[in-house]
Amino acid sequence: MAPRPNKEEPDYLVIFDNVDDFTWDIKDVIPECIGGRLIITSQDIRSSKLLRRGCEKVYADAISPPEARMVLLQHLSQGPDPPREKVQQGCDEVTEKLGYLALAVDLAGVYMGDRAATPE
Structure with a gap:
């Protein structure tokens, strides 16, 4: 500064x-x-x-669909096992609705991660 x-x-x-x-x-x-x-x-x-x-x-442009999925999944991580197909599809639906905007995807992940015991 x-x-x-x-x-x-x-x-x-x-x-x-x-x-x-x-x-x-x-x-x-x-x-x-x-x-x-x-x-x-x-x-x-x-x-x-x-x-x-x-x-x-x-x-700041939109991020790619795989990057958006990764950002969202980082907030939903439930351990070392890879996420189930159903969870990945859900992430893809959410990120698409958010237009793959990085901040929106990140904030959605924080919100979802704080409220869900399991990603499903």
Whole structure:
């Protein structure tokens, strides 16, 4: 992280997640001071226009179906035995519905792993 340009400016991190609807007036609540960091997640490529100063854009595409299955299965691991075919098919269905988006698949795995005694 770069040093703060003005020692009187506070460090901060603000995250705006899923900014896909510009009618929310997010621009009105974005911090003006320069001593912090701002992260905006959006599927709308115009979201960088919400910022008054420059930004670094990072694009995250969908992961492959096998990678998505692996991410989900890591949360459902029940031991050294390979998962049953039924579990693998269920994982494939879930990841497909999530569009193979890595964060969505990972969060679904956390949710499912915390609530299920067995993956089935």
